[in-house]
């Protein structure tokens with residue numbers, strides 16, 4: 001069994017469920033106070049150490065899922081999943097999904113005027129190793145427009161889901177890139193108060209960068225406590 005307390009969701013940096021500048025939260029957020037329902041052991045525990053066998057092999061390289069290479073800047077994203085005591089969280093599933101280099105998702109509702117890339121699906125998953133470490137190879141996603149307000153553009157981002165020990169403990173967050181001017185005017189990023197918002201921005205790391213191949217970024221995810229990475233309410 002895995003320690004489910006690492007996945008409790010009560011940190012100050014978590015964005016509010018209602019944030020009017022992020023328009024869709026107004027309709028979907030609860031209008032009544034929440035009632036806390038204690039989770040039972042069977043809801044928050046599950047098989048430990050064998051998620052990779054249950055979910056299929058890792059999809060750690062999003063640039064080799066098709067015959068050709070996708071367009072865009074190849075990047076490596078790596079880091080640790082840590083609990084509030086900065087202890088590594090081993091053997092936990094991380095799923096990612098993202099737009100392609102032009103900012104387009106393979107999704108029926110994404111019909112804006114940017115090209116799909118036949119060599120890029122934009123989805124991957126890995127399991128942290130025994131020291132809580134994960135690593136993906138992908139391409140840097142592009143910014144894309146959305147209908148929140150006039151001239152609204154999402155900063156480049158990668159969505160991450162941490163499954164935890166059971167489906168009931170799944171948590172979702174987003175990774176942003178340093179020096180992106182869209183972050184400070186993005187209502188979704190701004191729903192996360194400072195200084196917590198900065199924890200959603202990965203760091204360029206020349207030590208992770210591989211010569212003649214890919215830029216490297218570090219993104220550590222802290223699941224609870226003072227240094228927690230802000231995690232979204234699941235839509």
Ligand SMILES: [Fe+2]
Pocket residue numbers: 099154157159
């Ligand atoms: Fe997105």
